[in-house]
Amino acid sequence: MHYVVFVKQVPDTSVVKLDPVTNTLDRSSAPSIINPYDAHAVEEAVRLKQKYGGKVTVISMGPPMAVSTIKKCIELGADEGYLISDRAFAGSDTLATSYALTQALKKVMEKEPVDLIFAGKQAIDGDTAQVGPGVARRLGIPVLTQVDQIESFSVNDRTIRVQRKIEDGHEIVESKLPCLLTVEKEINELTYSPLPNMIRAAKYQPIVWTTNDIEVDRNQLGLKGSPTVVGKIFAPPKQSGGERIEGTADEKVAKVIDKLLNVHGLFAKEGV
Amino acid sequence: EKPAVKLPESEYQGVWIYIEQRNGKIAPVSLELLGEGRKLADKLGVELAGVLLGNNVRHLTKTLYEHGADTVYLMDDPVLDQYRSEAYQVGVVDFVRKYKPEILLFGATAIGRDLASTVATELGTGLTADTTRLDIDMQNRLLEASRPAMGGNIMATILCKVQRPQMASVRPKVFKAIQPIAGRTGNLIEEKINVKEADLRTKVISVALDVSDKIRLSDADIIVAGGKGLQDEKGFRLVHELAEVLGAAVGASRDAVEAGWASHSQQVGQTGTTVAPKLYFAIGISGAVQHTVGMENSEIVVAINKDPNAQIFEKCTYAIVGDAFEIVPKFIEEFKKLKQGGERKHG
Ligand SMILES: Cc1cc2nc3c(=O)[nH]c(=O)nc-3n(C[C@H](O)[C@H](O)[C@H](O)COP(=O)(O)OP(=O)(O)OC[C@H]3O[C@@H](n4cnc5c(N)ncnc54)[C@H](O)[C@@H]3O)c2cc1C
Ligand SMILES: Cc1cc2nc3c(=O)[nH]c(=O)nc-3n(C[C@H](O)[C@H](O)[C@H](O)COP(=O)(O)OP(=O)(O)OC[C@H]3O[C@@H](n4cnc5c(N)ncnc54)[C@H](O)[C@@H]3O)c2cc1C
Numbered sequence: 121m122h123y124v125v126f127v128k129q130v131p132d133t134s135v136v137k138l139d140p141v142t143n144t145l146d147r148s149s150a151p152s153i154i155n156p157y158d159a160h161a162v163e164e165a166v167r168l169k170q171k172y173g174g175k176v177t178v179i180s181m182g183p184p185m186a187v188s189t190i191k192k193c194i195e196l197g198a199d200e201g202y203l204i205s206d207r208a209f210a211g212s213d214t215l216a217t218s219y220a221l222t223q224a225l226k227k228v229m230e231k232e233p234v235d236l237i238f239a240g241k242q243a244i245d246g247d248t249a250q251v252g253p254g255v256a257r258r259l260g261i262p263v264l265t266q267v268d269q270i271e272s273f274s275v276n277d278r279t280i281r282v283q284r285k286i287e288d289g290h291e292i293v294e295s296k297l298p299c300l301l302t303v304e305k306e307i308n309e310l311t312y313s314p315l316p317n318m319i320r321a322a323k324y325q326p327i328v329w330t331t332n333d334i335e336v337d338r339n340q341l342g343l344k345g346s347p348t349v350v351g352k353i354f355a356p357p358k359q360s361g362g363e364r365i366e367g368t369a370d371e372k373v374a375k376v377i378d379k380l381l382n383v384h385g386l387f388a389k390e391g392v
Numbered sequence: 393e394k395p396a397v398k399l400p401e402s403e404y405q406g407v408w409i410y411i412e413q414r415n416g417k418i419a420p421v422s423l424e425l426l427g428e429g430r431k432l433a434d435k436l437g438v439e440l441a442g443v444l445l446g447n448n449v450r451h452l453t454k455t456l457y458e459h460g461a462d463t464v465y466l467m468d469d470p471v472l473d474q475y476r477s478e479a480y481q482v483g484v485v486d487f488v489r490k491y492k493p494e495i496l497l498f499g500a501t502a503i504g505r506d507l508a509s510t511v512a513t514e515l516g517t518g519l520t521a522d523t524t525r526l527d528i529d530m531q532n533r534l535l536e537a538s539r540p541a542m543g544g545n546i547m548a549t550i551l552c553k554v555q556r557p558q559m560a561s562v563r564p565k566v567f568k569a570i571q572p573i574a575g576r577t578g579n580l581i582e583e584k585i586n587v588k589e590a591d592l593r594t595k596v597i598s599v600a601l602d603v604s605d606k607i608r609l610s611d612a613d614i615i616v617a618g619g620k621g622l623q624d625e626k627g628f629r630l631v632h633e634l635a636e637v638l639g640a641a642v643g644a645s646r647d648a649v650e651a652g653w654a655s656h657s658q659q660v661g662q663t664g665t666t667v668a669p670k671l672y673f674a675i676g677i678s679g680a681v682q683h684t685v686g687m688e689n690s691e692i693v694v695a696i697n698k699d700p701n702a703q704i705f706e707k708c709t710y711a712i713v714g715d716a717f718e719i720v721p722k723f724i725e726e727f728k729k730l731k732q733g734g735e736r737k738h739g
Contacts (some may be wrong), residue, residue, distance in 0.1 A: 133542050184723050214521075218513060247541055248521035253477070253509035260480050262594045265506045281597065286502045287419075288608065289601035293476075296593040306656070347518030351549040356540060356681065362695060362708035373722040376694055377730070379710060384692055386671060387730060 121174030121275060125198070126221055126255070127158040127240040128392045129182050129189040130245040154189045157186040157240025159196065161303045163310055164270065165238055170216035172275050173230075174200045174380065179224050181217065187326055194321040195313040201326040202228065208338060213346035214246070220341055221372045223334045225255070236280065237300040239323055241266055252302040263384030268304040404556035407433040409729075410484065411444040411456060412503050413476065414599075418452060421499030421564040428526060428567035429497060430460040431724050432535075435528050439463055441493065445483045445585070447473035453580060456536050458572040461580045463662045465491065471589050474596035479587045481510045486586060493557045495535050497526075500561040500702040508561045518552030526567075535560065544662050544679040544685040564610065564734065565668035565689055602657065609641050609658065614671045617643030617660055617687070621676020621697065621716060628653040630720045631675060643667065643678045643687075661686035676716045679704025696720065708709060 124221075131150035165176045171338045178193040180186050190201035212220060218271045225234070239252035249265070256263035269283040271292060278297040283290050285304055313321075331338065339345060366374045380386045407429045412419040426442065433440035439464040442456040453464045467483045490494065496511075498504035500522045512519035520537035522589065525547075527536040537560040538549045552558040602608070609615060616638065618631035628648065635642045644654035646661060660667055663680040672690035677683060677698065684707045687693070695708035696719050705711040712719055 125488050131542075133545065213512060213518065214509070215516065215518065245542055246521075248519075249505050250509040250512070250519060250521055253506055254513040257510045257513040262476075263506065264594070267500050284502070287610070289599065291599045292597040294595045294597055295576075299593070313609065317695070346600070347516070347552050347555040348520060348550050349553065351536065351551045353546050354486065356544065356547050356685070360708045362693070362711040364705075364711045369714055369718050369722060372714060373719060375724055376710050376712065377723075377726055380692070382693075384671075386692075389710075 121168070121172055121235045121381045122232050123168060123174060123176045123236050123238065124225060124234050125161045125165050125176065125178045125193070126240075126251070127159065127162065127178050127189055127193055128236055128240070128243045128370075129153070129180065130155045133244050133249065148285060152185065152188070154192045154247075155240050155243045157244075157303060157305060158179065159192070159310060160305050160307050161238035161240055161301075162193045162196045162198055163308050164303060165236075165361075167308065168236070168270070168273060169197070174235075176336075177201070177234075178291075179221060179227060179228065180206070181205070181220055181224070183327075187328075189195045190326040191321045191324055194324045195317050196310075197313070197317055201324070203326045203328045203332065205328055206330040208341045211343035211346060212341065213348040214248050214250035214254055215347055216341055216345035218251050218258060219345060222255050222258040223336050224329060225259070227329070228333045230317065235278070235297050237261075237298065239300065239302045241302045241304050249302070252300060259298075259300070259348040262299040263302070264293055264295055264299060265302045266304055267301045268306040270306040270307070404492045404494040406439045406441055406463075406491075406493045407495045408441045408443055408488075408497070408557070409461070410496065410498045410504065410507065411442045411452070411464075412447055412499050412501060413444070413446050413452060414503075416418075416446070416449055416452065418455060418568070419499055419501060419503075419564075420421060421501060421504070421562070422641060423569035424564065424567040425456075425497050425499060425562055426456065426459040426461055427569040428562075429495075432495065432526065432528060433462075435530070436494070436533070438494070441465060442616065443484060443496075445472050445480055447471075448591055453578075457574070457576045457578040458574060460570050460573075460576075461578055463581060466580060466582045468582070468583045469584045471536045471585060471587055471592070472511060474593050474599070475507075475512045476592065476596065477506050478592055478594060479585070480507055481514060482587050483583075483585045484511050484513050490583075491581070494533075496557040496559045498559070498561045500563045504561050508559060512559050515555075515557070515559075515609055517555040517557060517559060518550075520550040520552070523550075524558045524566050526560070526562070534558070540662075540685050546679040563666050565666050587610075595628045609643055609660070609665045609667055612641035612667070612669050614638050614640035614673075614731065615643045615660070615667055615669045615690075616673040616675070617645065617677060617689075618653070618675045619645035619677030619683075620647040621678075622648070622653070623676075625651075625653045627676075627717070630716065630724075634673065634720055634724050634727070637724055640671075640673075643672075645680075645683050674704050674708065675720060677704055678702055679707055 242249035498508040525538040668689035693708040
């Protein structure tokens, strides 16, 4: 079994700040981390490998410093990592990103066919959740999104059965291999990396490919290959702030209830 | 690999809404999008259409006309009984290639995100994710789709200048459905789906819907949400008590969920559910942007926080600076009185 996981390096959006004057992102304030969903995807692939044998390969597209994200995956138990890095990829939207990643994957598949592909449910910076399904479509294989549990995996029948999260519950879906899963964080809990993995990661040098190493049509890459453009960036609308209710605790509660009843007409009938 | 083809815009006309349904029930977001789509179509002076795929769903067309659709594109076939992107994708793509809309919108739901990405890739066109604002630049006849990004820290307006259709997925509960117009009718364009069961590689084995007597967050008219300020599981019980007297659903911040006081399905925000109830209580919630993007469309927000500078006070209607353990029991008591009074009047 050969598992491939797509991993993205992202700024930690919990600490990223928007410059209120220029409306640009102050990236220096945010450390780069592995996209949290992708860490869970690697963990899941490693668990399958431990159970059913095989190999875990990770692929990332990003600037040279994304090497550290691949090393992180080696720590998590991945066997091999590829970074595709080239100025020609800069500015790619999801369509161009899925194209570049698919072309890299195809090159990996020339050496060794792939049985199961993983991506995160979404990246915490772009937040689109579009790259996983895009890669699957380009490969012409099924995509199962928002997977939060693998129910069963049959190497002999080459089928996988997963639980997917949907709005109001869950769905159990079965697919033939190869297919692509996008995973939720609930799929597993990250475990501490064993020492040998850490040592291997420290020394590991990922394979870095540029556009000269993979077969690509340059018109489908980067800004040129991206049908969408970011028109403008602005701060989320700020509300003017709520009306402060003053008084003792009793008065505050009475005032708010009065507003709900008499200004907003709530609770007029029974219920709302 | 086919490069994205550029076509003159004039060939592409009309605003289309993908109508999401499961077991013959239309997802509310699809009707919301018909409401917003109506405005866009009127502005552009073009037709509004719904794209409906499923098995035995023909009867739903009536609802779509009444909610503003001029035309419904229908594929009705047993192979479409359960949603599978590999089958639905073919249907939507075939409709687009044949009838060429300029705008195609999906709800940003599990189904909608999955289908929209697949369709956009197949068509080689642009797709804006998780939109919360839509507008038209009339001068250039362009859809301006704005969306939160970077964990809600920024808003970005995304344009798709050349390729058609211009596609976007749109968050539920952002737009409003129109008041249905009884008896309104439209055109039906029906086609056969070009997929056979034997071609498909996925199978839906079962669907388990959350069966709890609790009111679902996304459907609730009133939500009482609690955060880390409630200190512990016992403190969080106050949220349940207030919800119970109000017949409300219980919501939570991520920190409350991570503390184990509430389940993930109760999380409101960027990585939880987007809600828009009539009334939202935010109790002991600081108001981080990742939380407020999920509740800022609520009609009335009552925030209770002991920190006078809490960010939540910027996103609320009424701000109560105070200790939740003092304020909330008083609300419970007063609402109980009101309820009893109401019941007495009825009896
Ligand atoms: C403010 C802003 C808004 C944007 N809005 C849009 C938009 O609406 N539509 C659009 O098409 N593009 C948009 N983009 C561009 C988009 O963010 C990039 O194309 C990005 O590289 C991929 O999208 P994502 O981060 O949303 O990934 P997602 O689709 O959310 O990522 C899902 C998974 O795909 C895999 N993956 C994604 N990127 C990589 C990578 N570089 N290397 C390896 N694996 C990867 C990972 O497994 C990841 O978990 C926007 C960019 C910005 C800055
Ligand atoms: C990528 C990402 C996604 C995220 N997604 C979400 C999401 O979907 N939803 C979400 O909610 N968060 C999300 N978060 C987390 C978010 O950034 C905040 O950390 C979280 O919302 C804080 O929860 P809180 O308000 O309960 O806790 P805190 O920030 O700790 O706030 C507690 C508040 O309670 C007040 N308080 C304390 N004691 C009392 C008292 N006795 N009476 C009244 N008030 C009191 C305090 O003044 C404080 O304001 C996300 C973060 C990231 C990075």
